[in-house]
Amino acid sequence: MESLWPWLVVAGVGAIHGLNPAAGWMWAAAWGVRSKDRRQALRALMPIAVGHAASVALVAAAVAFGMSMDRLAMQVAAGSLVVVFAVLHFSGRTPKAVRVPAGHAGLALWSFMMATAHGAGLMLVPALIPLCMGGTAAQEAGASGSLMLALAAVGVHTAAMLAVTGLVASGVCRGLKLILSNS
Template identity: 55%
Template sequence: MTTVSPWLVLAGLGAFHGLNPAMGWLFAVALGLHRQSRAVVLKSLIPIAAGHMISIAAVALAVVALGLFVEQRVLEAAAGAALIVWAGYHAAYGHRRRVRVGMKTGMLGLGVWSFVMATAHGAGLMLVPVIIPLCFSANPAGELTAAGSLPVALAAVGMHTAAMLAVTLAISVSVYEWLGLSLLRRGWINFDLLWAAALAITGVVLIF
């Protein structure tokens, strides 16, 4: 975990979030089609990325703060338990707790929606298994310090958000310009099920 691999994991998770319609690209395309403007599609990506970034940054900062007082093993076990609980909740109730935002919403409303959706999906929690070893490896003594860990945590958030935004941008423009929303009627991957399984598996690995 001291090589480039954690950063690739962060980018991969960001790409997965960008691919998931529930994380924003579907909303951006729908807004663009409703207002008949590609510019709206592109503008929508800014609050979508911002809301997502604030959600995961809050979790990353909480991990750094807890790490100043809690041992790494305890922190990992607690994060693992939280992931398993969140996976169960998401699998059982996540599809019933959709955030309702209309097509007339502004950029601020879209940003709030993105924040709530990322939080509800446990997007920040999924980064914890990567952020913890990155922050500890950034300190030669093997202990977390605010000065050493905060830049690493923020860089992790930036890497994840950049990958998510890049994929969201590519899909949004492709669907708006060429593919159309009919592709969703022909079949689509159940990202919610995959995400719940990934949360649970990661939680078990962290604990054991």
């Protein structure tokens, strides 16, 4: 039972993420409401999953390999991105493609940025450490075994998040449909 707890934590944190509007259920519901098709809301889940899983996988790989991120390099990179965004935004020359509704690639990029910004992978670290560095068979297998466990944890986390995100987005679409049909 002791080795099951980290997996339950990983799934539980994923489910909690699914309840958070920043996890993407608002965008998925908006796609469904806009198209008047609840299935469109469920189609939006794949790009949300890809972006979220990519962000979490970066942190999981860092934990599995025992890497630490250079604080100064991260601050310079983040600051540079903010400056580039500010210059583009305030110059009045925002490309037309940026102003149109996002497609699947835009939704995946948004999901990656949101998951990275709010530290989705970082909150998994306490559960990943016992999985990847504990007294398991992965410890004997070396870094590659730890990496596989970390990626499995990313899969469990993302699946739990998507299940809850899909339920909430579908519920919102169904609820709005009922409200609009009764008006």
